[in-house]
Amino acid sequence: MEQDGQEELVIARSLDDGKTLWKYAVRTRWDDFMSGVGPRSTPTIAGGKPFAVFTDGSLACLEAGSGKLVWQTMIVSGEHEFPEWGFSFSPLVWNDLVIVTPGGEDSAARAYRTGSGELAWSSDFHGEGVYLSPSVMNLVGQEQLITAVSGKIAFLNPRTGKTSWTGPWKIFLNNAQIAQPLALSNDSILLSAGYGKGSERWKATSESGEAYAVDSEWKSKNLKSKFSNPVLKDGFIYGFNENSFTCLDASDGKLKWRGNKYGYGRVLLVEDKLVVLGNTGVLSVVEANPEKFVEIYSGQLLGNARCWNGPAIAGGYLIARNGEEIACFDWATR
Numbered sequence: 373m374e375q376d377g378q379e380e381l382v383i384a385r386s387l388d389d390g391k392t393l394w395k396y397a398v399r400t401r402w403d404d405f406m407s408g409v410g411p412r413s414t415p416t417i418a419g420g421k422p423f424a425v426f427t428d429g430s431l432a433c434l435e436a437g438s439g440k441l442v443w444q445t446m447i448v449s450g451e452h453e454f455p456e457w458g459f460s461f462s463p464l465v466w467n468d469l470v471i472v473t474p475g476g477e478d479s480a481a482r483a484y485r486t487g488s489g490e491l492a493w494s495s496d497f498h499g500e501g502v503y504l505s506p507s508v509m510n511l512v513g514q515e516q517l518i519t520a521v522s523g524k525i526a527f528l529n530p531r532t533g534k535t536s537w538t539g540p541w542k543i544f545l546n547n548a549q550i551a552q553p554l555a556l557s558n559d560s561i562l563l564s565a566g567y568g569k570g571s572e573r574w575k576a577t578s579e580s581g582e583a584y585a586v587d588s589e590w591k592s593k594n595l596k597s598k599f600s601n602p603v604l605k606d607g608f609i610y611g612f613n614e615n616s617f618t619c620l621d622a623s624d625g626k627l628k629w630r631g632n633k634y635g636y637g638r639v640l641l642v643e644d645k646l647v648v649l650g651n652t653g654v655l656s657v658v659e660a661n662p663e664k665f666v667e668i669y670s671g672q673l674l675g676n677a678r679c680w681n682g683p684a685i686a687g688g689y690l691i692a693r694n695g696e697e698i699a700c701f702d703w704a705t706r
Contacts, residue, residue, distance in 0.1 A: 464505065522546070554603070615637075617665070632656070653672060
């Protein structure tokens with residue numbers, strides 16, 4: 373998604389030369405002091421259709437080949453109180469539903485039919501919206517939608533929106549969770565946040581298959597993921613401790629190593645390598661090796677404009693962008 377004047381765009385570009393193949397526009401513009409101008413969300417593609425959330429509260433379903441509109445609906449009312457950063461979550465496509473989490477005092481999560489845009493359910497869980505995107509994880513044999521509002525985390529039934537469990541999750545300054553939860557096993561997840569919060573492994577139990585109890589297995593101040601999602605590889609967690617790259621043992625939270633400082637970057641797991649894109653446009657490649665920190669490569673990939681976007685790899689190509697440019701590289705030759 374991009375900003376063009378007073379319009380937010382979902383735009384498709386050719387991997388060969390970056391030329392625009394199609395674009396779909398909604399007339400809206402978000403601007404805040406911290407993040408600047410532009411959309412915050414990333415579209416989700418499922419079944420040959422992109423689903424996109426715009427900062428005015430529009431949810432659109434498009435044809436991937438042409439950008440033609442399939443359907444569009446508003447996920448909030450005109451009285452909705454937007455977070456100061458707008459909407460940063462990405463829609464989640466799960467079975468025949470597209471799930472969004474804009475927050476709200478009546479309902480914080482909603483699901484729409486992928487084929488029609490018709491409202492399927494609204495959650496009873498409510499509160500101020502946060503950055504977090506919705507995700508579905510299998511916990512103790514049951515799929516649960518994990519979402520959040522200011523100061524709280526919740527498990528919802530993704531088919532109905534009914535609340536299975538909710539608990540406190542307090543973060544200094546604004547209580548707004550950014551980094552995604554990470555599945556560690558069939559009954560445990562990792563939550564991590566910056567601003568001094570740190571990480572915590574939660575274990576879920578359920579006797580009925582509906583009501584859940586959640587206990588803390590360990591906490592660590594050695595992984596404070598401000599907005600970069602940590603990754604799991606062979607029982608070890610790799611991610612950012614504020615601006616320093618680090619590795620923890622997922623079983624007990626113990627620190628394995630501290631690596632280089634890459635700024636507030638993003639990390640992508642590619643087979644046995646960790647691709648790190650720092651907030652100044654420097655790309656680094658690190659071995660997913662819990663025994664020691666090994667940096668294979670590091671170099672300037674993009675200009676030094678603020679880079680809060682995560683890299684993507686598809687079809688042997690590495691795609692990266694910052695606030696001013698987007699570029700495609702041949703990853704397979706490296």
